Amino acid sequence: MGRRILLIGGLAAGTSLALPQVANAARPTAVTLDPFTLGVASGDPGPDGFVIWTRLAVNPVAEDGLGGMPDAAIDVQWQVAADERFRRVVRSGSVSARPSSAHAVHVEVTRLEPGREYWYRFRVGRFVSRVGRALTAPSPDSLVSSLAMAFVSCSQYEHGYFTAYKRLAEDRPDLVLHLGDYQYEYQAGVYVAPGGNPRDHEGPETETLANYRQRHAQYKSDPDLQDAHAVAPWLVVWDDHELDNNWADEVYEKPEIPQPNFLARRAAAFQAYYENMPLRRSSVPRGIDLQLYRRISWGRLATFHLLDTRQYRDDQGCGDGYKDCPAAVDPSRSITGAEQEAWLIDGFHRSRARWDVLGQQVFFAQRDNNNGPAKVTSMDAWDGYVASRQRITQGWVDAGVRNPVVLTGDVHAHWASDLKLDYDDPTSTPVGSELVCSSITSGGNGADSIPGDHPFLQINPHLRFYNNLRGYVRTTITPEEMRADFRCLPYVQEPGAEVFTRASFAIEDGKPGLHQVADRPPSAAVRARSADADPAQVIADTVAWETERP
Known part of the structure; x- marks a missing residue:
């Protein structure tokens, strides 16, 4: 041979x-x-x-x-x-x-x-x-009958046990997407989950190549993570914690605290990331640069457009957090950079796949947390780069993409949403779908909830599902539909939890938008707690879960 x-x-x-x-x-x-x-x-x-x-x-x-x-x-x-x-x-x-x-x-x-x-x-x-x-992927001209794909994000070692990785491996997918925050940079005890941290990080906050190598090795030593890596090939992209919380291109998180070594830190983080991930030589880092956005085809069934929304973005407008910010709608600002945006839109025009899937990091659909005339959204997500989102959405519409689906991590909770060209018109037709996975551990145990009781779903009717338990999303992609199962664990701050499917949604071929196909009813205690919940407090808690960092 x-x-x-x-x-x-x-x-x-x-x-x-x-x-x-x-x-x-x-x-x-x-x-x-x-x-x-x-x-x-x-x-x-x-x-x-x-x-x-x-x-x-x-x-x-x-x-x-x-x-x-x-x-x-x-x-x-x-x-x-x-x-x-x-x-x-x-x-x-x-x-x-x-x-x-x-x-x-x-x-x-x-x-x-x-x-x-x-x-x-x-x-x-x-x-x-x-x-x-x-x-191996199918031949380029093959329309295969199905693909079992799972996607994950946000595995903070200190916040819990990686049981979700083990349960994912037991589901035996054919492909796994990791959408970022594979590891966290903090020193032990600095970032504390509700209920406390059951495990500790080794070493100081990661700033040097030795620090990042040690931290990756600590994570890679976990047997549940090893099981998930061994079960199927992975497609990996980073978010922020592989380097520094909420970094943007050459700008570190807290400009008010000088970090003169930031570019050296970025080069070290990129080198360690490549060393510890199953990436091709096209991603060998060159100083402070690493080519991470790329395209993987699964025959004619699916094309995965893997994005990097950190390395080329403009700095967050008005600082981090939820803001009503004029810079968010500045047409000159981009979350992808002009070159990656052009590459993505060109890929839409060239695609002949049944499903075009964007594997990326931060929330894509609009999430306004204010029920009044002000638009208060996350500056770290696509809401902070409205024109960038509009250009890409219009790009897949103009290209006639058959089934656009955005996959997202980052926010430590399960979400599902319809994507639109005009989010301010609740009657406008969906032009795509977004599936958001919860964290593996980040944020601690979390809590079950009744999805429709979250105020974000009333303020933003295109948002279709929410749950704050930890877990991952399991999908089955066929020529006829993409089915997404939101897999949840009741706890992560002790090992050994079983997994269950909290809800399932389907996207039909040629019919943008989600429809729910299954739901596991919440317990009586969850229903009682939801009935007593103060909507303002729920919003405050959600914002805190997503934005509070040491």
């Missing part, structure tokens, strides 16, 4: 391996403890292959960020097989994991068959990694 393998950090060895009976690597490794403590991952699938990733660490939270590894290159052997027991190995090779990249390994495997499952693993000396499952 022919072989063409692209590797980051080394060259293909060109030898076939039979693990675990394979002979030791030619170069002495000096590794006497298991180096696969951070698990494995795959990502960015194409019709002929995907990225497989691991990072070697015998002591994941070592203060220098290098995982207790020797200051030497380590030979890492890898295999991809057509069966889970590795009886049919179809690709194999060796790559050098180097100290300069914290012993991270990115292998771009190619020349695989489209639209099928594969399994992969790594070996260093006598140590063999766990097995990961990956899939």
Whole structure:
């Protein structure tokens, strides 16, 4: 079988391996403890292959960020097989994991068959990694019958246990989108969830490359997160906490507190992010720049447009928080930057997919929290960049996009909404749909609620659903519809919670807008609490959950 393998950090060895009976690597490794403590991952699938990733660490939270590894290159052997027991190995090779990249390994495997499952693993000396499952995308002209896709965001290690990742893995999706806030930058005890923090961050606030490497390694050590990475390929994009809360391009969160090292901090965060994510070499950082927006096709069923709403945005108008702000409607301001906006709209015109899905970070639909004439909205979301949102929405309308769907994270709660060209006209026709996932842990346990009782849904009738429990969204995409199940956990500040579906919505092919297909009734206690709730307090709580940071 022919072989063409692209590797980051080394060259293909060109030898076939039979693990675990394979002979030791030619170069002495000096590794006497298991180096696969951070698990494995795959990502960015194409019709002929995907990225497989691991990072070697015998002591994941070592203060220098290098995982207790020797200051030497380590030979890492890898295999991809057509069966889970590795009886049919179809690709194999060796790559050098180097100290300069914290012993991270990115292998771009190619020349695989489209639209099928594969399994992969790594070996260093006598140590063999766990097995990961990956899939190639269907061939470009294939309209496949279905895709099981889940999306997640906001996993604050201190705020709870990553049980939602484990439950997601048990759902066995074919593709996972992580929409940002994969890790948080705070020092232990600075950002406290309601009810307290059951776990602590290792190290200080992340500012140096060693800090970011250590923090990523602490998160990657979590077994539930490792399960989620191993079950399917991921498409990843960042939000703010991978660097600094609410950062915007070269502007840090609190300009009143000088941060002269911010650009160096940004470069360090980007380097560590690449080292710890299953990204292709097109995303290798170059100083303070990292190419993250990109496009992944799943045959003719779906195209995923992955956006970066941090690196190129204008600074938030009128500061952060909810404001009635003239700058929010300034047509010169952008959340994507002009180049990314043009790339996205061009992609709409070129798309032949049944579903065009935007994987991005912050709330897209209008959310006014004021029932009067003033428009009080979040400056950190698309509401703070109204003209930018209008241009992109009009762009998919003008391009005749068949089924536009926006996927969102950031706000630590489940939401669903219809998207419009004119949000101030409640009778206007929807032109798309937005699905928003809750957090994995951020904000602590949260609470169940009756969706229609949230005042935001009365002020903004295009908002269709809300729930403040933690969890993720599970979707099934077919040529006929996209179904979204809002998966919830009753608690996260203790491990082991079971998951349930709080509500399900469907978007029919060619019919923009959501319709609810299932709902789990709230408990009597939730109904009683909702009946007694003060709408003004509910709004205040929601704003606080989204904007209060240390």
